[in-house]
Amino acid sequence: MAVKMDPIHQFELKPLVSFGHIGHQNIAFTQSALYMFLAVGLIALLTIWATKSRAVVPGRAQSLAEVFYEFIGQTVHQSAGHGSERFVPLVFSLFMFVLLLNLFGMIPYAFAVTSHIIVTFMLALVVILTVVIYGFMAHGTHFLGLFVPPGVPGWLKPLIVVIEVVSFISRPISLSVRLFANMLAGHIALKIFAGFVPALLAAGVWGILSPLPLALSVAVTALEMLVAVLQAYVFATLTSIYLSDALHPGH
């Protein structure tokens, strides 16, 4: 069979412009970077160009931008509460960026930027650094009260503090791995199921079974669309919840 069945192949970075190496690091402008800037351009188009007429009665694109803005504003307000308005641009940027990159990944032959752990980890790091830096700036050492929940008996405190610290440190890891693993697994599953179709067709009489994996591919595609949107939402919601710690550490 000449059909390429390698499900990992789709995650390879293809350099469009190479800048050589710095030590071990291969510095290149890849298709991944291109998709990132495409996403930024599309988001800017939707939120800036489509709303520039400032219509009181919005058109389709403007009302879409408004819907996204109000949705994120609501999510942030519900999760992070009072004073969270300053973080709306960050959560909005994260949500739109992840959403667009996830959805780009659903286009056949396109590349899913969020299936690379370094990308999702860096985004999660932005969130956690924001929480830590803002937390210390706004509350000073009171921010450390985050690790000491009120109403815990004295002898239990050391243990609880250790658990809280570990749980805090694991946040960027869980935040990034959740998104990365979802996108990676989804695209691998899609590729494998879709790969069965030509494989069966090439296997003579077994070809009559090929509609089965085809139907499955369609179903998995629908599921992956859902996952793409849902993971962006989960990322934004968790970001809001973590930011709520920076705003109100003494809850």
Added chain:
Amino acid sequence: MAQPHAPAPLKEGIIHEPASEHGGGFPPFESSTFAAQTLWLALAFGLLYYLMSKIALPQIAGILHDRQTRLSGDLDQAARAKAEADSARDTYERALKDAQDKAKGIAQTTREQLASEAETRRKSLEADLATKLAEAEGQIRTRTATAMSSVREVAADAATAIVERLTGQAPERGAVEAAYDRVAAPRPLSVH
């Protein structure tokens, strides 16, 4: 580790690092791409955050705020207009009620006036009629009296004539009248 002087490992346009302790050929774990990806991510996301926080979101928030202001302004105006309409309706209803009351009053006084006029006229007519009736009754009474006295004379004449014819001699006038009185007195003539 890649060879320091190896040419850029481009094979069929694909980064193909030799399997190392970091990646093992699995692209997402290919640590040699991390710096570049982080760099482009920082540039792209930094640009996005700048555009969103400085241009896009203030613009959208402004649109929503303007719409809110305009809506509440319009609602206020509508409420004012409604209050005006209500007061206008109240004024109209008051005026209507006044006019109705006035009309009712006019009708009442007119009716009373007419009724009193009719009453006066009726009373004068009745008085008139009563006088006329009294006059007529008086006339009837005098005429009856006259007639009665005439009847006496005629009866006396007739009786005299009858007696004269029967006996051939005229009776005494006084005797005839006495006889008449004897016969007629117990049942006087009914006039009415």
